Amino acid sequence: MSDVATTRERGREEAHQVSARRAATRERLSDAAVRVFARKGVDGATVEEICEEADFTRGAFYSNFGSKNELCIDVLQRSLDRAFEALTVELPKASATELPMDEKLNLAIELTSRTISGDPDTVLAISEIRLQAARDPALRPAYRALNESATPALRELVVEVMEANDVHIDIPVDDLLGIMRTLYDQQMIEALISGAPDKAGAVSSQMATLLKALMRG
Template structure:
């Protein structure tokens, strides 16, 4: 009985894929996802259409690969930022977490445009929703564990997750509209802290 071995990812192939992803982010941010073409990405990366299609079936697939990569990096940074949080106060833990989730102008523009594109495509919308939920399912246990180390418990984890996403999405726009201004960032921190306190309660000390 014969089996088909998975396609080996060579160093050269990995470099090609990396250059395609980097070039695509630049093109999408400059041109807009809906106006970008495979040819533009290839020209920016210095490759042919053949090189593109040997790595990605479409621009949609390329974006999803980019999104998954950035999500994994963000989750790793978040875990590292919160791993040592023990005796810190909630606001110190929050600052550590927000430092691991930067508000990026170019990435925000690209994701906003791709989300609008996905909303017009039911199958793509389902893919995006599933991936967003997968990220949230990974982030929430880290947040809940950190709050527990700070002496707080979360009765409704799902509700906390939805509230955190709403604050992140809403305040990111405000921060980007006023680059360099401290007030939007301060309000962002305050809103996150308010949500964390509202959706968690102090862990009662056990009676002697």
């Protein structure tokens, strides 16, 4: 291998290492933000507190995020990615069973709810970010864009599972997704308030009831 090729290869390896370190730093800052947002809300959380929680300096924060709002979007993106990954695994798994439709539906919702329910800090942090988007006009465009970008892939997955099981509903799929998300978010908060030991179970039973009421086929 020539000296030039060796130098290029070394450069690629170093760039990969830097990229991996940067990704790890962003993840630690995002995880720290979840904990701080859950305790203090977005407005009440300072960059300094988030950095202290992550054991990083302000320099590390600003080399990865331009603002606290940008960090909020990163937290949401990670949450959406985890939820979609869970859905792509659990929905087809339940769909492939030989159970009666009612039981299949219950299984799909229970598996999904338990996988994406998250810890209390995550539930609270996501709710706080949503409230912040309602309060702060500067956060709204990115918040809306992120939610809108996630809808097509989720719609496609749900439609695919419904068609595979010859299931039809009386409302547009996008409306169904919006209603289910609203119910899920609200009931997860209520489960935290009530201290319900099985938060995902309480939420999934209500979601199953709603879906059965909307189904035909």
